[in-house]
Structure formats: structure tokens, C-alpha cells
Amino acid sequence: MNEHTKIPMQQAPLADPGTVDYVRTGPGTLAGTYMRRFWHPIYCSRDLEPGRSKPLTIMSQKLALYRSQEGAVHCVDNRCAHRGAMLSTGWVEGDVIRCPYHGWAYGPNGQCVDQPMEIAGFKKNIRIGGYPTQEYLGFIWVYLGEGDPPEFVRYPEWEKASFVSPQIDTRACNWFQNIENYQDEAHVWFTHKRSALEGLDLNALPKLSCEKTPWGLRMVAKKQDGNERIVQFGMPNVCMFMVHPDNIKRQGEESTREETMWQMFLDYRVPVDDETHLQVHTIATFMNGPPSEEYKKRWKDFANAEAEAHDVAQRVLRGELHYDQIAEMCHHVPLAQDEVVQVGQGVIADRRRGIENLGATDVGIVAIRRLYTEELTALAEGRPLRKFERPEGLLPKGGADH
Numbered sequence: 144m145n146e147h148t149k150i151p152m153q154q155a156p157l158a159d160p161g162t163v164d165y166v167r168t169g170p171g172t173l174a175g176t177y178m179r180r181f182w183h184p185i186y187c188s189r190d191l192e193p194g195r196s197k198p199l200t201i202m203s204q205k206l207a208l209y210r211s212q213e214g215a216v217h218c219v220d221n222r223c224a225h226r227g228a229m230l231s232t233g234w235v236e237g238d239v240i241r242c243p244y245h246g247w248a249y250g251p252n253g254q255c256v257d258q259p260m261e262i263a264g265f266k267k268n269i270r271i272g273g274y275p276t277q278e279y280l281g282f283i284w285v286y287l288g289e290g291d292p293p294e295f296v297r298y299p300e301w302e303k304a305s306f307v308s309p310q311i312d313t314r315a316c317n318w319f320q321n322i323e324n325y326q327d328e329a330h331v332w333f334t335h336k337r338s339a340l341e342g343l344d345l346n347a348l349p350k351l352s353c354e355k356t357p358w359g360l361r362m363v364a365k366k367q368d369g370n371e372r373i374v375q376f377g378m379p380n381v382c383m384f385m386v387h388p389d390n391i392k393r394q395g396e397e398s399t400r401e402e403t404m405w406q407m408f409l410d411y412r413v414p415v416d417d418e419t420h421l422q423v424h425t426i427a428t429f430m431n432g433p434p435s436e437e438y439k440k441r442w443k444d445f446a447n448a449e450a451e452a453h454d455v456a457q458r459v460l461r462g463e464l465h466y467d468q469i470a471e472m473c474h475h476v477p478l479a480q481d482e483v484v485q486v487g488q489g490v491i492a493d494r495r496r497g498i499e500n501l502g503a504t505d506v507g508i509v510a511i512r513r514l515y516t517e518e519l520t521a522l523a524e525g526r527p528l529r530k531f532e533r534p535e536g537l538l539p540k541g542g543a544d545h
């Protein structure tokens with residue numbers, strides 16, 4: 144789609160007046176068209192073995208992701224053009240995926256390349272969607288837009304890190320609630336009061352501000368001790384922030400050497416559909432030499448704690464546990480805390496004025512809605528879109544000296 148193709152302006156369900164629909168991202172929607180102009184990380188590379196295929200849904204689009212025996216990753220629509228069976232349940236044969244129903248086979252670009260019981264010449268007219276993929280920083284990335292993909296964005300700091308830990312969690316609410324959460328520095332002082340972020344001294348409330356950057360938005364929490372915690376948000380759905388050194392050890396454990404230094408998070412939010420989204424994150428640890436085995440083991444343990452955090456969060460939401468018990472009952476404490484507050488907002492948050500009441504601390508929330516409204520309005524009206532780029536050295540800050 145070129146920049147002059149007009150897409151009708153839409154109103155989101157339960158919208159904040161004056162904003163456009165950034166909630167729905169299915170094919171043909173305004174936000175969905177915008178989001179399809181970017182590469183998105185959608186799967187952990189380690190979870191897709193050679194010769195295997197996985198079903199997944201991204202922005203309400205059903206996809207089959209598969210890896211050839213030689214290691215190449217491909218992504219096609221997960222619906223066979225014959226009579227609709229799921230291709231992800233079929234066979235991977237080299238770079239081709241074959242439907243288990245009647246054996247039609249498709250190449251990485253979605254072209255049908257074999258129809259064992261059909262007349263010659265039929266297959267050349269059959270094509271499903273096939274999408275470019277990349278593997279980078281332990282993730283599989285996909286471009287679901289039309290035409291050639293944009294330049295692939297790289298993160299040199301992560302390439303230089305001594306340790307990265309890719310991880311993907313699923314959260315059962317609309318993706319934009321979690322995009323807003325990036326700009327919501329106030330929540331750190333309450334939601335995460337009892338977590339590894341305690342080291343920030345979360346009793347003294349900071350002054351919050353938010354400003355535009357060439358990449359998107361920068362949220363600053365100026366603390367009473369003079370330190371600043373800075374979160375860098377990049378359009379359309381990426382964020383960098385610092386995490387306290389002790390974030391992965393269990394209560395009572397000694398810190399490893401690696402857990403004495405701040406770590407940097409690179410974090411994406413990718414819609415699954417309008418009611419669920421992926422949190423895609425990787426931490427970068429910077430130190431001399433390789434990480435210790437104990438640290439790697441702790442990370443694995445931490446990454447596997449998603450189900451436990453989800454269970455605890457659901458019990459808090461049902462009133463069976465007190466919010467303060469989260470810190471004692473699960474390993475991945477901030478994950479459960481964020482799930483409680485975001486899922487508690489509803490599957491799609493009600494942003495109607497008077498039902499929602501924004502205050503001075505919501506400076507970042509107002510800014511991100513405005514930024515999306517500007518870009519989506521430009522897209523709807525066929526005007527050129529801003530190009531967001533991260534200048535060298537644009538990085539987050541932790542907000543404490545230690």
C-alpha cells in the first residue's frame with residue numbers, strides 16, 4: 144500500500160474523545176495498517192526446531208511459522224487455499240510446507256508449488272500470503288505489510304552485550320494498555336513498590352515529565368534525591384528501560400556477580416488480536432567475560448516463571464490473594480504486578496472521558512495517544528508519515544547510583 148491510499152478513519156470502542164482507533168490492529172484497520180509497516184519480533188528462535196511448524200496469530204492474522212531442516216525460517220498464512228486446513232499441522236519439506244489434508248504445498252512466498260492429485264497448470268493460480276522473516280537477538284521477526292519491508296532496525300548495544308535473554312509472555316488484554324504502561328512512570332512507584340525496584344527508594348515520589356524524541360517519547364522521573372529515571376520509547380511499540388540488578392534472584396538468594404549491575408531491557412508489545420498481546424523482551428547484561436553458569440541458570444528459572452506469575456495474578460484478580468502477597472508468592476514479581484493492573488482495566492480499557500479521569504501524572508499517556516493520533520490521522524488522510532529513528536546514544540537511565 145502506498146502512502147496515498149486512503150483508509151477510513153475509525154473510532155475505537157470506548158475511546159478517549161479526540162483520539163483515533165489505536166486499539167484494533169486486524170487486517171484493513173487503521174492501526175493495523177500502520178503497524179504492518181514495521182518489523183515485529185513474534186517468536187523465540189530457540190522454540191522453533193528445524194523441520195517444525197507452529198501456529199500463531201499476530202494482529203488477528205493467522206500464520207504458520209516454520210523452519211526448514213537447513214535452518215531457514217519462513218512465515219505463510221495458516222490457511223490452505225484448497226479447503227482451509229491449517230498448514231502449521233502439515234509437513235515441512237525443505238523450504239516448502241505441505242498441507243496434511245490433500246497434500247497441496249506452498250513455498251515461502253505463499254505460491255502453491257505442488258498439488259499431487261490436480262490437473263497441471265492449476266497451481267500457478269493459487270497463492271496465499273508469504274511474509275519476510277529475519278532472526279536477530281534470539282527472536283524471529285516478521286514483516287506483514289505490503290511491498291518491500293523497511294530497513295531492519297538493529298540494536299548495536301545488544302549485539303555487544305555479554306548476555307541476552309530473549310523471552311515472550313502473553314497478556315490477556317488489548318496491546319495499547321501495555322503501550323500506555325511504558326509511558327506511565329507513576330505506576331512504578333505504586334505497582335512495583337514491593338519488587339526489585341525497591342532500590343529506587345519508592346517512598347519519595349518523583350516529578351514526572353515527557354517529551355518527544357527523534358525515536359518517539361522520553362519519560363523522565365526526577366527523584367527527590369536528584370537522580371533521574373529515564374525510559375525511552377520508540378514508535379510504534381518498542382521501549383528501553385533499566386532494571387535493577389537484583390531483579391531475577393529469588394527471595395533470600397545471594398546476588399551473583401552479574402546481579403550487582405543494572406541491566407537494560409529492550410521490550411516490544413505486539414498484538415496477537417484485539418484482546419491479547421505479546422510482551423517480547425530481552426535483557427542485556429554488560430560485564431567483562433562470559434556470564435556465570437549460576438546467572439544463566441537463574442535466568443532460565445526466571446523465564447520459566449511466567450505461568451506461576453500468571454496464576455498468582457489471576458488469584459489476586461479473583462480476590463483470593465492480597466496484592467502484597469505477589470512479592471512473596473512468585474519469582475517474576477513485576478510480571479504478575481503489571482498483569483493485575485492492566486488486566487484489571489478490562490480486556491479493552493474504557494477511555495471515555497468521565498469514566499477515565501486523567502491527571503497530571505498521566506502526561507505520558509496523553510503524549511502517546513496524541514502521537515498515535517497524529518500518525519494514524521496522517522495515514523488516513525494519505526499524508527507522509529514521520530520516520531522515527533533512534534540516534535546513537537539515546538539510552539535509558541536507571542534512576543539510582545548503585
Ligand code: FES
Pocket residue numbers: 223224225226227228242243244245246247
Ligand atoms: S485443504 Fe489443504 S490440500 Fe486440501
Ligand SMILES: [Fe+2]
Pocket residue numbers: 324330331334335477481
Ligand atoms: Fe510495570
